[in-house]
Amino acid sequence: MTDIVLDTPSKPAKPSPLTRLIGRVPPIRKWKWGFVLSVAYLVVLTFFAVFANVLPFIRRYNELPKGAAARKLASYRGKPSGSYWFGNDKLGRDTFARSVYAAQKTLTIGLASIVAALVIGGLLGMLAGYYRGWYDRVLSVIFDVLLAFPAIVLALIVVGRFFQSGRLNLGLFQMDKRFFGVIVVLTLLSVAPLARIVRAQTLALSQREYVLAARGLGASSWRILIREILPNLLPAMFSVAFTGLAVLLVAEGGLAFLGFSVQLPFPTWGFMINEARPDIVKGGGWAVFFPCILLFLTVLAFNVIGDRVARRFDIREATL
Amino acid sequence: MRYFAQRFLQLIVVFLIVTFVTMVAIQAASKDPARDLAGPLNSTEARVEEIRKHYHLDRAYPIRYAYWLKNLVTLDLGNSPTLGASVRTLVGQRAPITLLLGLYSIGLALILSLPIAVYAAYRRDGPFDRFVSGATFAAVSLPNIILAVLLGYFFATKWRIFPYAASKIWPWDDFGEHVRNVALPTITLAVGLIAIFVRLLRADLVNTLQSDFIVMARAKGLSPARILWRHALRSSLFSLMTSVALQFGGILGGAVVAEQIFALPGMGLLLFQAVQQKDLLVVQACAALFALAVVIINFIVDMLYAVVDPRIRHARALG
């Protein structure tokens, strides 16, 4: 007899096509416009941040008004105007220019930290999830330690003590010590949560049939990790990158506010807010308002994008 | 029981590592810890050497750490040169206010987020649910420094409902004043927490409400209120509990910002000032206390899992 695979009656233990269909009906796509706006906002912000030094209509961050402009400013208390779009701070410096320069710093710090954290946390998480055993146990204690380290203590120690001021010589290029310190802190803070997410995902992935099959065929561990597991981790990591970036921007804002982030030659939004805060009552509210709005919108935009990506790939861990 | 013991041991190890690393980091960052500890005023060479001996700063780190641990157990953690008081007194004065701040904000967040999440999940995709979803998304994206500045400007400076510079008033002395003084810092910390808790709990509840045992509960003829609060909520608490533990470290961080903005003299402010003034022993003590709080919360949440879920209880009893 020929070997025909029979079409057996489907097992009702699985949800029927109908219930599956109903479960799959997508929720109303309410974030679509939010997503477009967020991307547009970030593109504009990044454009200004990258070309701040070149664009002719952006003043220097430390430029003080002279002559007539200075006299005019004295009567005008920092309100936004045609030439000072975001108004001025109490010294008369252009809040728009300073905000744009701050964006340059903030975005660089955020990006550098999240990339570093993704690489380190991703690698540790993958290894912990794949090899398990003592390796997993040691790493999980390290993650526990990092999570038990109150973030603020870590930040205050690292930035406040190790990287107070001066330049750091890294061979090829130099950078501000503070700048480096903040990146170190933010990376340390995000490694443990990221590694945990990646570990959980790897654990689940390495039980999948195709991974077991590859292992059965004698593929090396590294090959399996790189060819089979990593590609499947990428969507989750991609989405975590955005939400993580949003969290880091908030953290950086807090650090900057306390005076533990980059201040020279120009500060980030958090410090601008703190700096102008005492002047609110004296009419200096605009210099607080604009950095606040920019920080909020940037965090919101990254969250919206992260949320969208997570929904697109159906990743639960990465959602807020 | 074995599981609890194991977990407890693990947390002690974590605590020891955190405090050791903190000590090494703080002292290694200083050019001369003894000189910092002598304080900026009376730092004669003899005094510096005396302090070096007293705190064993001439010994290796592990030995220094052992002495520090011994001092921790006897609660004699030395003196602060800048604030002119013993570390124990300082921490003893400041810690309760931060502890209260943390408890208030978590408590407030839980009290508000439970009904909001339950109702949003019950009327899923309805107008309330959509509003909550949008509002919490925005709130999660709102950095607490911005919130604190806004609250401070409107409620303290403009409308003068709450004092701008908070003072430390214990609830048992004058409860009304106490509330007025901690209200703004508490709200600053609670808004983000509420948003996170509502989002987590709502998502879990929506999942739970689709499970078979909820249909079964409906078929039993139970009222929606009973189904939601008695059947669905309990199965949906796990992410929320994990989140409470995870957020606790963040709350302490937020407390530093909130105390700084509202001038509330708590641990956060103490730590902030101590770092700036190189008050090493105070920093170490604050860090240890923060770590201890995080570790204890984690342990409590671990125990709560077992209370809520009998399956965990049994699995652990066997393992």
Add this chain to the structure above:
Amino acid sequence: MTSAMHRPQDGTLLELRDVRTHFSTARGIVRAVDGVSFTLERGKALGIVGESGSGKTILARSIMGLLPKRGTIRQGEVLYAGDDLAKLDLKGMRKFWGQEMSMIFQDPMTSLNPLMKIGNQIGEPLRVHLGMDKENARATALKLLQDVKIPEPEKRLDQYPHELSGGMRQRAMIAIALACGPTLLFADEPTTALDVTVQAQILDLIQEQRRDRNMSVILVTHDLGVVAGHTDEIAVMYAGTLAEKATTAELFANMKHPYTEALLRSIPKLDQPSHTRLMAIGGRPPDLITPPTGCRFAPRCPYATEKCRTEIPVLESISAEHSFACWNPVGSSHWQSKQDELASNAGLASAGGQA
């Protein structure tokens, strides 16, 4: 204990008149139940049989009013002891749930609350509906556990579902369903998730409880073998409509619808040699958003004619106890000629295989 004493002992309990249940989805309206009518007498057991996706579960849920959010009864009447349940809102339905009618679900593992002790789960409806106090409810729960013949019932009261075996869980679920003495019991695939050895026991238990309590039972299953010994009547559903309905004995003796025939042939029989090939029904159930014109089974029916593809057959009675909806029923002349043709093809195929 309940109002069982005052119930009439026979007569019609449930009557469905042209019930249509629709689901609104993104792709369109799914006509999950599309014009079903039947009656059920008190104390009788009705089996609703069909493949998954045939609408049998949705039909049972429609009667009980336990539809998922997107489903609604669009048309028709569900007359339960004279009340039209289709017109009731959730609050009105809740008076029936648990007390008048209750349901046994497919998977006892997921249908029991994992975080609640068995005793409390049985006691809950007793306390909510009958206003029993804690001790009374516990005593009654124990009695119910004894009725469903769970071993060591006292011990089970304080256990959680995960501590019980699959069969015991299903017994516990039956105890919950029976708690308030329902008049109508639904059993939705009550044995599918269970071990084969336990299946018969659970079915016998339901049967026995039905007799003891003079309940009506609606047994929903994909397995004709399950309903064979445990029901008085059988309704075969296909694509949201009734294909055939008859008393159990009549159906097995004299089945008329090709779909019923196909369903029966897909069950292994003990008296067949162990390697006898089972007949599968080719193809899949139709899309219920745009169902085929004519007979819905026509695309999969080996005996389908042009008429089947264009005209919808109506449910016609050949006797008081048997009705079916088919243009070329089993035993008709067209069926016979098609049957011969198929047999000769099969003969050729096996002959070719041997050569």
